[in-house]
Amino acid sequence: MSISFLAKHPVPCSLFLLGILVLGHGAYIQAKAYLAQFLIAQAWQQTLDDQQIHKPWHWADTYPVAKLSFVTKQESIGFKHQVESVYVLAGASGRTLAFGPGLVLSGAPIGEVGNTVIAGHRDTHFANLAAVNKGDLLQVEAKNGEILLYQVVNTQIAHQSDTQFMAPSDDNRLTLITCYPFNQLSGGAEQRYIVEALHVNKPAAI
Incomplete structure (x- = not known):
C-alpha cells in the first residue's frame, strides 16, 4: 500500500489498518490464553500428585483449583465427553481471566x-x-482427584447489575458466567450469559 494511495484514500485505509490492529490484538489475546493453559496443566498435574498449590509460572498471582470439562448430550449414544477441557484458576480478576x-x-x-x-x-x-x-x-475434577458431575438445569441472559445468580445456596450447584452476546467483538458488554447446574450422582432425563 503506497503513500500516495494512503493520501488519496485516508478514511478507507485508516479503517483497514484499524481492522488489522483489532484482529491482531484479538489473536494475541487468544494465543496467550491457550498457551497459558499448557503451563497451567503442568501445575495442575503437580497439584494432583502432591495436593499442594503450584503456580503455573513463578510470578503468577493465581494457581489452578479445578479442571472443567463439558459433556454433550447425545440421544443415540448417551453422554459423550467433548475433547475440550479448561483449567480453572483461583480468583476472577481481569488479569486472571486473561x-x-x-x-x-x-x-x-x-x-x-x-x-x-x-x-x-x-x-x-x-x-x-x-x-x-x-x-x-459439566464435569469438574477437584484437586484431590475426585470427579464431580453437574447437570445443567438452566441458561439465562441477565444484566451485569443482576447478581442474584451469584447468591449463596443450600444445594451443591455450579454457576458459569461470561459476557454476552458471544459474537460482539468490542468490550463493554452489559449483559451476562449464565449457565446453572446442579450436582448429580447420575444424569437425569431432561
Whole structure:
C-alpha cells in the first residue's frame, strides 16, 4: 500500500489498518490464553500428585483449583465427553481471566455445598458456553482427584447489575458466567450469559 494511495484514500485505509490492529490484538489475546493453559496443566498435574498449590509460572498471582470439562448430550449414544477441557484458576480478576476461567472466591469452594461460581471470557475459554444446553453435563475434577458431575438445569441472559445468580445456596450447584452476546467483538458488554447446574450422582432425563 503506497503513500500516495494512503493520501488519496485516508478514511478507507485508516479503517483497514484499524481492522488489522483489532484482529491482531484479538489473536494475541487468544494465543496467550491457550498457551497459558499448557503451563497451567503442568501445575495442575503437580497439584494432583502432591495436593499442594503450584503456580503455573513463578510470578503468577493465581494457581489452578479445578479442571472443567463439558459433556454433550447425545440421544443415540448417551453422554459423550467433548475433547475440550479448561483449567480453572483461583480468583476472577481481569488479569486472571486473561489466562483462564476464574473461581469467584466469594462463592463456595470446588465440590462443597453452596453456589460455586466460575467466570470466563466469551471469546476464549468460555466461548463454548453458547453451545451448552439444558440437560448437558459439566464435569469438574477437584484437586484431590475426585470427579464431580453437574447437570445443567438452566441458561439465562441477565444484566451485569443482576447478581442474584451469584447468591449463596443450600444445594451443591455450579454457576458459569461470561459476557454476552458471544459474537460482539468490542468490550463493554452489559449483559451476562449464565449457565446453572446442579450436582448429580447420575444424569437425569431432561
